[in-house]
Amino acid sequence: MSELQPEELEVEELDLEDYSCDVVDSDDEGGATQEVDMCGMCDQVIDGQYLTALDSKFHPTCFACVNCKNKIEPGQDFYERNDKPLCVECYYALYGYKCKVCTEYIKGQRLVWGDDAYHFQCVKCNSCSEALCETDDLKVINKKDFVHVKCC
Numbered sequence: 840m841s842e843l844q845p846e847e848l849e850v851e852e853l854d855l856e857d858y859s860c861d862v863v864d865s866d867d868e869g870g871a872t873q874e875v876d877m878c879g880m881c882d883q884v885i886d887g888q889y890l891t892a893l894d895s896k897f898h899p900t901c902f903a904c905v906n907c908k909n910k911i912e913p914g915q916d917f918y919e920r921n922d923k924p925l926c927v928e929c930y931y932a933l934y935g936y937k938c939k940v941c942t943e944y945i946k947g948q949r950l951v952w953g954d955d956a957y958h959f960q961c962v963k964c965n966s967c968s969e970a971l972c973e974t975d976d977l978k979v980i981n982k983k984d985f986v987h988v989k990c991c
Contacts, residue, residue: 879895880902
């Protein structure tokens with residue numbers, strides 16, 4: 840077996856919240872003094888229903904992904920980037936990590952080795968062929984082969 844070389848592995852977890860928006864009818868707010876609501880996208884007065892998200896109010900037709908311009912529907916998940924909404928698809932296309940093995944976007948924890956990222960379930964121990972787990976103690980051999988410490 841090749842000589843083991845100590846290398847640093849990183850386990851990263853996305854530290855991002857995903858959001859969803861709610862529909863509210865402006866008639867429901869009531870009160871003696873009526874405040875004028877402005878749309879957070881088009882800066883026009885809101886009259887009637889609006890969405891609340893990202894600490895702002897929006898016309899339901901205005902609330903859209905800033906990248907692809909597709910409307911984000913009430914209850915649909917989205918990400919926030921620079922105080923603007925990004926749909927899930929655009930977020931992963933722009934900022935996500937793709938697994939080097941399956942080429943799918945990684946949601947949640949990932950194994951990072953050099954410039955490459957992996958789903959844990961996509962990487963197998965080079966010695967015992969079992970899938971890796973977030974809690975496994977791992978070593979890297981020959982700068983590319985993952986091995987459970989217990990298999991060394």
